[in-house]
Amino acid sequence: MRRPSSLLRRVVVVYKQTQLARLRRAQAPLRRWQLRPVVARLRASDAAHRRALAAVTRTLRRQGIPFNVAERATLPRAIRASLVITVGGDGTFLRAAHHLTTTPILGVNSDPGESQGVFCATDARRFARTLAWLRAGRLPLVRLPRLGVCINGRRLPELVLNDVLITHRNPGASSRYLLRVGRRQEEQVSSGIWLATGAGSTGAARSAGGRVLGLSAQGMSFVVREPYPRRGHRYRLAQGVVSATGCASLTYLVSGGAVYLDGPHVRYALAFGDEVCVWLADQPLLAFDVRR
Numbered sequence: 223m224r225r226p227s228s229l230l231r232r233v234v235v236v237y238k239q240t241q242l243a244r245l246r247r248a249q250a251p252l253r254r255w256q257l258r259p260v261v262a263r264l265r266a267s268d269a270a271h272r273r274a275l276a277a278v279t280r281t282l283r284r285q286g287i288p289f290n291v292a293e294r295a296t297l298p299r300a301i302r303a304s305l306v307i308t309v310g311g312d313g314t315f316l317r318a319a320h321h322l323t324t325t326p327i328l329g330v331n332s333d334p335g336e337s338q339g340v341f342c343a344t345d346a347r348r349f350a351r352t353l354a355w356l357r358a359g360r361l362p363l364v365r366l367p368r369l370g371v372c373i374n375g376r377r378l379p380e381l382v383l384n385d386v387l388i389t390h391r392n393p394g395a396s397s398r399y400l401l402r403v404g405r406r407q408e409e410q411v412s413s414g415i416w417l418a419t420g421a422g423s424t425g426a427a428r429s430a431g432g433r434v435l436g437l438s439a440q441g442m443s444f445v446v447r448e449p450y451p452r453r454g455h456r457y458r459l460a461q462g463v464v465s466a467t468g469c470a471s472l473t474y475l476v477s478g479g480a481v482y483l484d485g486p487h488v489r490y491a492l493a494f495g496d497e498v499c500v501w502l503a504d505q506p507l508l509a510f511d512v513r514r
Contacts, residue, residue: 311337389414
């Protein structure tokens, strides 16, 4: 690990475009909305995010730390930085993590009242103090396991910090596939399957009935989403845990499928017969002060 002083030589601040900003950019008719409390909440969240971004950049500028600012949707494939600071919530943190290999990341929750910010170490109010701890080498660094994914033998460039969802692009359609975990295999019909790291096992996978793992668990959990009951048959691979040296593979047996990585923004199409493999990658994410 580099010395704390070297981490601040080239900082990139990654921020999100708020929902209110996206609506305004799309020229959505906000004035026609009947849900005034919703509009008020969006405006308050937008203001909180802008204040947080201003506070982070102001602190860096005052301390003479060189930095660049980038919107998360415009990030290059690989971010060249000594440290990445995200300003937003978990979504911004996850998007930035896809562009990092060995560069550490520090999450700043821009709106703690609305965003859970599980991956965020601090907020705007405490950012200056957190930065001082980082300079002094007192900020814990966590190595978060990530998943590697390949489709038909081609490895995808993104490393997955949270979860992988394999499903149909049409939310009302079923997926048929052959699932293989270790030496076991089973043909299934369901609305898809979740595969999650320890960090991601507390989210959507848990809601679907998956097993919760530790934050730094060396393995991944999987759970079938809404399995279709077949008469006289009970799925043996409805959920479980794949070891650190194992993998889960799936052959998609209908057309129109998709693989989603860490949410809805990164998607790869699946055709009939495509094979997806997921395993624990050997490149964990270096994140400062992440807690369950």
